[in-house]
Amino acid sequence: MIIGSRDASRAQGIADEIGFGVVGQSNEDCATESDVVIVAVPWDGHAQLLQGLVAQLVGKVVVDCVNPLGFDKQGAFALPVPEGSAAQQAAAILTRSRVVGAFHHISAVLLLDPDVTSIDTDVLVVGDDREATDLVQALASQIDGMRGIYAGRLRNCGQIETFTANLISINRRYKAHSGIRVTDVN
Numbered sequence: 001m002i003i004g005s006r007d008a009s010r011a012q013g014i015a016d017e018i019g020f021g022v023v024g025q026s027n028e029d030c031a032t033e034s035d036v037v038i039v040a041v042p043w044d045g046h047a048q049l050l051q052g053l054v055a056q057l058v059g060k061v062v063v064d065c066v067n068p069l070g071f072d073k074q075g076a077f078a079l080p081v082p083e084g085s086a087a088q089q090a091a092a093i094l095t096r097s098r099v100v101g102a103f104h105h106i107s108a109v110l111l112l113d114p115d116v117t118s119i120d121t122d123v124l125v126v127g128d129d130r131e132a133t134d135l136v137q138a139l140a141s142q143i144d145g146m147r148g149i150y151a152g153r154l155r156n157c158g159q160i161e162t163f164t165a166n167l168i169s170i171n172r173r174y175k176a177h178s179g180i181r182v183t184d185v186n
C-alpha cells in the first residue's frame, strides 16, 4: 500500500509511523504505481489535485471519498458543486479513469485507532462501472464489521456526500463516530 502526498518525505514519515510495509511517495508516483487510488483530500484542493494526475490515473479505479462541506457556528453544511458532487467532478476531470464514490461516512478516527478491531457500518458505493463498484465493495468488506453496498450510479453521489453533514451533527450531539446500516440486504 502506498500513501501519496504533495511531499514525498512527509508521506514516507507517515508510512513509517503506520508500519505494515506501507510506503510513502509523491502523489504522482503513488498514482502511477497503484491500480486502485483513494482520493482523500480537502474539497478545496480536489479539482486541482486531480487535474495534475490525469495522465497517471488513466485506466485506474479512482475511489473518491471527498465531502464538499463548509463549517460555521451551526456546524457542517453542504457546499454547491457545479458538477453535482465531488465524485462527478472527479469523473469530469478523469475522463479515462474508472471513478467510484465510497467511504464518505467512514471515520478516519476509527480507522486509525489500533484498539478498534471492528467498525459497525455499511459503506455506500456508487459508480457507473460495475466491475469497479464490485471491486470497491469487496475492498470495503475486507474491514471487519463493514459491508460494501452498491448504492447507485455516480449521479447519485451528491446526497451521499452531503449526508455527511448530518452524520457530523449526530457525532457532535451524541459524541459518537456514527455510521449507517442498510436494512434487508444480505
Ligand SMILES: NC(=O)c1ccc[n+]([C@@H]2O[C@H](COP(=O)([O-])OP(=O)(O)OC[C@H]3O[C@@H](n4cnc5c(N)ncnc54)[C@H](OP(=O)(O)O)[C@@H]3O)[C@@H](O)[C@H]2O)c1
Pocket: 004, 005, 006, 007, 010, 011, 039, 040, 041, 042, 043, 044, 045, 046, 049, 065, 066, 067, 068, 103, 104, 105, 106, 107, 108, 109
Ligand atoms: N476525516 C474523516 O473521518 C473523513 C471520512 C470520510 C471522508 N473524508 C473526506 O476525506 C477528505 C480528507 O479528509 P481529512 O480529514 O483526511 O483531511 P486532511 O487531513 O485535512 O487532508 C488529508 C490530506 O490531504 C492533503 N491536502 C491538504 N490540502 C490539500 C490540497 N489543497 N491539495 C492537495 N492535497 C491536499 C494533505 O496531505 P499532504 O499535505 O501530505 O499533501 C492532507 O494530509 C475530505 O474531503 C473529507 O471530507 C474524511
